[in-house]
Amino acid sequence: MKTINSELQSFEPIIRLSRILPRSVMQRLRIVFFCVFLISITTFLATFIFSLALPLPLWFGISLLFFGLWLEQVLLYCYHNSFYFRGFDSIRNSANKIYTGLTYRAALILLSNKSDIVSGFWGTAMGKEIIERCEITPEAISAYLTAARMKLAATEVPLQSERMTTVVDIATYIYIYDSGFRTVCTQAGCDETMFLATTRFVTKTHEHSVRKQRWWGRDQLSRLGALGSALSEGIPYELQEFSKPLSRLPADTETGGTSTEQKAAIEKIEVALARSRAANVLLIGNPGVGTLGIIAHAAKKITRGGGLNALRSLHFSVLDIERLMAKLPEATQFELMLHRILSGAARAGNHAIIIPNLSQVLLATKARGVDMTTLLDSYLTLPTLHLLATDSPDTYHQHLENNALFIRRFEEILIEPASVEETITILEPLVIKKEAYYGIRFTYAAIAKIASGSERYLTVGDMPERAIQFLSEVAEIGARSNTKTITETYVGQLLGDKTGIPTGPVTDTERDQLLHLEDVLHTRIVGQGAAITALAKTMRRARVSIERADKPIGSFLFLGPTGVGKTETAKALAYVFFGDETALVRFDMSEYSNETALAHLIGDDQNSGVLTDAFHEHPYAVVLFDEFEKAHQMVHDLFLQILDEGFFTSHRGERVNVRNTILIATSNAGSDLIARTKNNRGAAPALEIEIIAGIIKAGIFRPELINRFDNTIIFESLTRPEQEKIAALLLRDLTARVAKEGYTLEIEPELISHISEAGYDEQFGARAMGRVIQDTIEDAIASRIISGTIKSGDVITLGLSDIKR
Amino acid sequence: MFFVSVLQHYLLWHYGYALVLYVRIYRNLAWFVTEFFSMSTLVRTLFSPFRRITEPPSRIFDIAAWSSAFIINTLSRILGACIRASLLLCGVTTLSLLTFVSLTGYAFWLIAPIVSFGALVSGGYICITSLL
Numbered sequence: 007m008k009t010i011n012s013e014l015q016s017f018e019p020i021i022r023l024s025r026i027l028p029r030s031v032m033q034r035l036r037i038v039f040f041c042v043f044l045i046s047i048t049t050f051l052a053t054f055i056f057s058l059a060l061p062l063p064l065w066f067g068i069s070l071l072f073f074g075l076w077l078e079q080v081l082l083y084c085y086h087n088s089f090y091f092r093g094f095d096s097i098r099n100s101a102n103k104i105y106t107g108l109t110y111r112a113a114l115i116l117l118s119n120k121s122d123i124v125s126g127f128w129g130t131a132m133g134k135e136i137i138e139r140c141e142i143t144p145e146a147i148s149a150y151l152t153a154a155r156m157k158l159a160a161t162e163v164p165l166q167s168e169r170m171t172t173v174v175d176i177a178t179y180i181y182i183y184d185s186g187f188r189t190v191c192t193q194a195g196c197d198e199t200m201f202l203a204t205t206r207f208v209t210k211t212h213e214h215s216v217r218k219q220r221w222w223g224r225d226q227l228s229r230l231g232a233l234g235s236a237l238s239e240g241i242p243y244e245l246q247e248f249s250k251p252l253s254r255l256p257a258d259t260e261t262g263g264t265s266t267e268q269k270a271a272i273e274k275i276e277v278a279l280a281r282s283r284a285a286n287v288l289l290i291g292n293p294g295v296g297t298l299g300i301i302a303h304a305a306k307k308i309t310r311g312g313g314l315n316a317l318r319s320l321h322f323s324v325l326d327i328e329r330l331m332a333k334l335p336e337a338t339q340f341e342l343m344l345h346r347i348l349s350g351a352a353r354a355g356n357h358a359i360i361i362p363n364l365s366q367v368l369l370a371t372k373a374r375g376v377d378m379t380t381l382l383d384s385y386l387t388l389p390t391l392h393l394l395a396t397d398s399p400d401t402y403h404q405h406l407e408n409n410a411l412f413i414r415r416f417e418e419i420l421i422e423p424a425s426v427e428e429t430i431t432i433l434e435p436l437v438i439k440k441e442a443y444y445g446i447r448f449t450y451a452a453i454a455k456i457a458s459g460s461e462r463y464l465t466v467g468d469m470p471e472r473a474i475q476f477l478s479e480v481a482e483i484g485a486r487s488n489t490k491t492i493t494e495t496y497v498g499q500l501l502g503d504k505t506g507i508p509t510g511p512v513t514d515t516e517r518d519q520l521l522h523l524e525d526v527l528h529t530r531i532v533g534q535g536a537a538i539t540a541l542a543k544t545m546r547r548a549r550v551s552i553e554r555a556d557k558p559i560g561s562f563l564f565l566g567p568t569g570v571g572k573t574e575t576a577k578a579l580a581y582v583f584f585g586d587e588t589a590l591v592r593f594d595m596s597e598y599s600n601e602t603a604l605a606h607l608i609g610d611d612q613n614s615g616v617l618t619d620a621f622h623e624h625p626y627a628v629v630l631f632d633e634f635e636k637a638h639q640m641v642h643d644l645f646l647q648i649l650d651e652g653f654f655t656s657h658r659g660e661r662v663n664v665r666n667t668i669l670i671a672t673s674n675a676g677s678d679l680i681a682r683t684k685n686n687r688g689a690a691p692a693l694e695i696e697i698i699a700g701i702i703k704a705g706i707f708r709p710e711l712i713n714r715f716d717n718t719i720i721f722e723s724l725t726r727p728e729q730e731k732i733a734a735l736l737l738r739d740l741t742a743r744v745a746k747e748g749y750t751l752e753i754e755p756e757l758i759s760h761i762s763e764a765g766y767d768e769q770f771g772a773r774a775m776g777r778v779i780q781d782t783i784e785d786a787i788a789s790r791i792i793s794g795t796i797k798s799g800d801v802i803t804l805g806l807s808d809i810k811r
Numbered sequence: 812m813f814f815v816s817v818l819q820h821y822l823l824w825h826y827g828y829a830l831v832l833y834v835r836i837y838r839n840l841a842w843f844v845t846e847f848f849s850m851s852t853l854v855r856t857l858f859s860p861f862r863r864i865t866e867p868p869s870r871i872f873d874i875a876a877w878s879s880a881f882i883i884n885t886l887s888r889i890l891g892a893c894i895r896a897s898l899l900l901c902g903v904t905t906l907s908l909l910t911f912v913s914l915t916g917y918a919f920w921l922i923a924p925i926v927s928f929g930a931l932v933s934g935g936y937i938c939i940t941s942l943l
Contacts, residue, residue, distance in 0.1 A: 019820040022813065063941040070934030077927040085821055088832055222836050227843040234849030234898050237891070238856040240863030311846070319852070353863055 008107045010165050014120070017113035020089045029086060036079040043072035089113075091220050093170040094213075106165065109172050111212065116160035116176065123158045124180055124187050125151050132173060132212060139204045141449045141493060142194040150190045158184055177205040195451065195494075203430070204450035211438055228311035235319040240354030244347040248330045249323035252305050252360065262436045262474060264303050265428030268296070271419055275304040276313045278417035279320070279358065279392050286386050286393040288364065288413070290402050291421030292661075294468030296432075297396040298362055300421065305358075320392070324360045327367050337375040344378070348385040358392040365401035379412045386415035400659035424470040429457040432470045433477055440477065444485035451494035456480060459501045459509060465625040465663045479504075506584045506626045507559070507666060508549065520546055523582065530578045531571045532735065533728040537564070537719040541575070544716050545583060557652045559583075561669040563634070563712060565697060566721025567677040569766075569773035573630065575721075576670045580628040583668060589627040591620050595637040595671075603638040609657035618656040626666045634671035635706045642711050645671075649714035671715070675706045680720060694720050724766065729775075733762035736779055744787060748798035753783070754805035825924060833920060837913045844909055848902030853895045860884060861891035 050065035052058060093109040108116070111132055118126030127133035128147055137147055163179050165171050180187055181201055191201050220226060264272065271289070278287045289297040305322040307313045325347070334340040351357040361367055371378040385391055395416070397406065406413055424432060430453055437448050460473035467475070480500055484492045501509045508516060519526055523542035531538060541562065548559045564572040580590040598607060609615035620629065631637070648654050652665035676697040698718060702709050712718060724732070737753055744751040761782065765775030786808055790796050845851070866883040869876035919926075
């Protein structure tokens with residue numbers, strides 16, 4: 007029965023020895039001693055045979071001495087190895103054996119400082135790496151270690167009863183029982199999940215590199231393949247000509263690690279391939295979910311002997327259908343060659359042919375007059391040939407699902423997009439590759455941010471592929487900008503630069519802007535205090551990501567009469583949130599009031615939809631739906647899903663992501679009631695309920711639609727002082743434009759009052775104000791400049807009399 | 812004192828757990844040799860046609876075609892058997908060699924500490940005496 011004390015005693019000599027004589031030194035010494043032994047024995051033999059004038063006994067003595075030293079080093083190395091690789095026996099072909107006790111790295115931490123394992127943890131290279139990857143600064147940990155605190159002893163660490171006790175177990179123990187250390191972690195933004203995930207990642211990475219050194223393990227030996235099995239198989243010459251090995255997948259299909267879901271899919275593939283008949287697999291998944299990657303993982307596992315033994319000699323090759331079609335343009339020739347490829351592979355045995363995008367291949371060949379389904383069908387039942395195909399759900403439903411006779415030959419495996427947690431697992435091995443390639447280091451929070459940020463903010467492709475691509479971008483940019491450590495903040499900044507959505511921690515400037523968002527909006531919007539406050543609150547929540555991630559960033563229903571600032575508010579929001587006023591897409595929903603509206607928006611058989619295109623072209627924007635009440639009922643129904651789930655499905659079956667947009671629907675429904683607030687601003691909140699009830703009662707919007715908006719914001723009619731403010735605001739713009747031409751514009755207050763009165767209309771609000779300014783003031787200025795009465799640098803003073811004249 | 816305890820620990824390991832590990836490594840390597848040469852497959856398919864090259868028999872009765880197919884198929888099987896037997900022989904030889912080396916190694920392992928110590932002491936002694 008192993009106990010922690012017996013394990014520590016067992017490891018103590020070897021770990022103490024390795025402190026005096028590190029493993030790397032041991033390796034070098036062994037080589038040096040062996041070389042000296044070889045030289046001395048050669049010299050001795052040469053002296054003996056050729057009777058050279060060298061002291062024979064001395065060379066014999068040196069040979070013996072270095073042989074002894076070399077042998078001693080070999081024995082010492084073996085001794086060290088047996089502890090160093092402890093726990094690695096349980097990898098393969100020993101499933102029934104239970105290995106317990108400490109791993110070498112766990113013992114190293116515990117024995118670094120037996121009375122204080124936190125200090126020991128920090129004292130080892132692996133512990134240091136874990137702490138650094140957790141974004142905990144060395145200063146913070148040093149300050150904690152030097153402070154008076156409770157210390158955890160190595161002898162108190164519990165041993166696992168059914169498996170090896172690893173660094174992860176020690177890290178868990180430290181995190182649970184050392185509250186001070188826990189505080190240091192939390193202060194650095196690293197919670198328990200993050201700390202343990204980081205430890206698992208670092209441990210796994212180390213194990214991976216250590217495992218490679220253990221060449222005598224079955225897992226490493228089996229990588230060398232088999233020589234004899236090839237002799238019992240035939241050679242499929244035609245397949246060799248028109249296929250490429252699975253290892254030569256396109257560069258963008260980086261496979262990474264395998265998530266639990268992917269492992270389950272790989273096992274399903276193995277089971278399906280092991281069937282005696284119709285051992286074919288069809289992987290259905292959206293582009294980017296990694297269907298080909300899963301096949302590559304399955305192939306690697308099978309050929310390296312990690313899968314079912316019966317499949318070990320299986321050869322995987324990707325059918326190069328493009329080359330086949332290009333080389334054999336005639337249908338008859340093409341069919342004949344395909345027959346020869348398939349029959350050749352079946353005769354050779356143990357071949358798995360991979361056809362990516364099966365539906366597209368079938369359609370392309372059909373266009374050439376080849377019925378590939380019938381052709382393939384006769385081979386799909388053969389026990390000596392396997393077919394692995396991939397397809398997307400949309401094309402599968404459109405072209406394959408109705409061909410039941412053909413489809414029953416396949417085991418269908420549906421691959422769902424990877425979750426954030428699964429994506430992190432997939433990214434981990436790729437991170438190690440990128441780190442080695444670019445000489446950078448990712449903190450674990452940065453990896454997590456890449457996964458979560460890609461899921462939340464990136465729209466092209468599906469998970470995990472978009473996260474894999476974003477990881478490559480981050481690594482590349484990081485290396486170029488000489489950033490040694492890629493942190494969560496850095497990833498957030500890059501994500502913000504890429505999408506225009508601020509996603510990292512709130513900066514000082516931004517904090518100021520967000521806290522005073524109402525004031526910022528009020529520099530452009532006159533009045534509408536309640537509306538602006540409601541908007542600002544929602545946007546602050548969205549910025550710190552405490553809102554649901556599976557919805558648009560914000561969705562608002564702006565109710566109010568025309569010309570009170572609804573569109574201007576949308577523009578201001580685009581400017582504040584996306585940093586660009588042009589990040590605004592506008593739809594006039596009165597154009598979508600008939601029955602063809604839906605087809606127009608989401609597409610039909612001939613055309614793609616305008617809404618689909620808009621979200622593809624502007625995935626990060628404010629989208630304004632003007633006169634929303636005029637849209638057809640079916641369009642309103644479409645918005646039920648958009649507002650609730652943050653996506654909609656186009657006519658082609660494609661999922662369109664709208665989660666990175668702010669959706670604003672405007673309507674002047676209920677304007678009569680809103681007009682009442684003009685002279686009674688305090689009554690607006692009470693009237694809101696009445697206005698919405700009135701809208702529902704009139705059947706303009708259904709209650710479920712109104713409820714799906716984050717906020718219904720009432721824009722009130724403008725009062726006289728507000729109209730004057732708008733006029734002043736517009737004139738301020740004009741003054742700036744005139745100043746650019748070299749003149750100074752001064753406008754008398756009476757004129758401002760006149761413009762605000764002339765430019766406001768009960769029906770159209772302040773919409774006409776711009777035109778009034780143009781017709782009066784701009785005309786007057788133009789006349790003065792053209793007539794030559796003023797010259798550059800002069801002051802243009804305009805009063806009411808100038809306009810009337 | 813430390814070196815004494817390490818030496819004691821080492822000797823216990825050398826004549827205890829290390830012997831178990833030695834057998835385990837030998838078993839791994841023997842497994843690898845049989846897998847690498849696919850010995851079970853070679854035995855199972857010893858008389859199968861070479862690279863599955865066969866001449867399918869004619870569907871109509873044609874003595875010349877039948878004879879031709881028979882001869883080709885027989886030759887293919889003979890060739891396959893020869894090549895497989897050669898490879899099988901290579902595998903068996905490698906396995907025997909591995910077993911022999913392992914057994915010798917096992918025996919050497921038992922005396923290795925003494926050999927190492929002896930070589931060090933005697934080598935050192937010879938060097939000193941010849942220098943003096």
